[in-house]
Amino acid sequence: MKPALHKHILRRKIRDRFAKTLSAAAVGFALFWLSWILWVTLAHGLTALKPELLTHMTPPPGEEGGLANALFGSLTMSFLAIVMAVPIGIAAGTYLAETAQWRALRESVRFVNDILLSAPSIIIGLFVYTLLVRPFSHFSGWAGAVALALIALPVVVRTTDEMLRLVPAAMREAALSLGIPQWKVTTHVLYRAALPGIITGIMLALARISGETAPLLFTALNNQYWSTDLGAPLASVPVVIFQYAMSPYEEWHALAWAGAFAITLLVLVLSLIARSVVAKRRISHE
């Protein structure tokens, strides 16, 4: 081999090796931040974890307290949001996968849904503010739930659409050829087949909304006290974290870390379960 050619090959090999090393470094970079963030949340959260978290209200500065009202508010609003988003989301997903007759409408709904999926959540908060808070001139738990529902909706639509399209066509044809009307085929056969996937979508939506802060700032606002009134301002864990972390008080910081730990744990567990369901599904299809 000519020496010049040999040099050329060597240079290409070095470049290849260099690129591979850099790519491994990029993965290390991402994993480094992930483990740093998780470690800090775990370390601070565990030390702040106390039984009073579940029984005491969010305290005024300088006093001990818990997150009971915030946890209640978060659970209530997330629950209501899911209850609102799931039926509409599943119906819209069903339209996209099953009954859409105009291609243009189907494609534009898919498109708009994808845009809603990544739209900044603060915009959704402002929208619900002008829709539900300003006309009634007070912040409310209902407004917060509606904002969260609008964030959960596109997730449910998308997963329902995708999961229904994964159901083999033979199943539809078999049921329809028995003379069963389409709505019964969809509700009795297709939903049953796609159920694990749809539940995955609901869990991903729940994981997404349980950490959302920005849209709640202008809708549910916050409440220092125990309140079950959905027509009034309602506390939530993310907003309490925001407020307490920004404050100068040590006790508040500890509570904020406890809340952060609880939310991170919940979100990670939810998304891990959702992922494992999807993974199992993929295997069973192969």
Next chain:
Amino acid sequence: MDARADRFFRRCVAGAAIFVLVALALIGASMIWGGRAAFETFGWHFLVSTEWDAVNKDFGALVPIYGTLVTAAIAMLIAVPVSFGIAFFLTEVAPQWLRTPIAAAVELLAGVPSIIYGMWGLFVFVPFMADNALPWINDNLGSLPGVGALFQGPPLGIGMLSAGIVLSIMIIPFISSIMRDVFLSVPRGLKESAYALGATTFEVVWDVVLPYTRTAVVGGIFLGLGRALGETMAVTFVLGNAHQLSASLLMPGNSIAATIANEFTEADSDLYLSSLIALGFLLFVVTFVVLLIARLMLRGVARKEGQR
């Protein structure tokens, strides 16, 4: 009977789908409506004025617009090459058994709520930057000709650079997972023929895979940009919420989303409130356009994949 029930069922699901369309239109309309007082009062001046004076009711959007663009630009500068590296590693370099766990771990980064990034940023990352990174940057980069002004300033920790770095960590999982998916959509034969010609792994990805998937890769980058522009809580914590225009990346600033989050409940006049909603409208328009481009470019891949 069955036919009627079927028609009813179809109308119900079509109604839900149209609801999705209407929701987006309503969001845009409500922003224009809410921000109309600000647009009427300030006109085009709103976009170029650096004034943000609640007492004299004079509002301009240039500082938050500038902060949004600069932090997003820093985030993209870091996130794009790193995401490419991750996608490259996950599709060509890593041994099979390592691919799934690493992909899952990187995607966990995407699942962490943004308020957690904000808290970590404020209590851990900002002090780290202030104590360790910024003095070094000040000493070594601040004296460079031309770009030096970008890196001069007191080591506060809070500021554009910190916010940009936190943002980049948040968008890396989105960009890298899209890049990985589109790299995997490249036909095997295409890559194999390049390997057969004696190309190295890097050459296959750089000269064959990347040109083949260019539109989708750009789409993924735009999707990440959309996230970076609209991200609120993490930026609110580390950006500093200061209405001042500064050449240095080490100085605190403001972004559209952070301004809205910080000041919305303090807005004491209608014009103040309207100005904040007008800011929201600007953010809506910009992210809408960016996401539109992203989705249009990504759609090409889905179609290509569908044909195979």
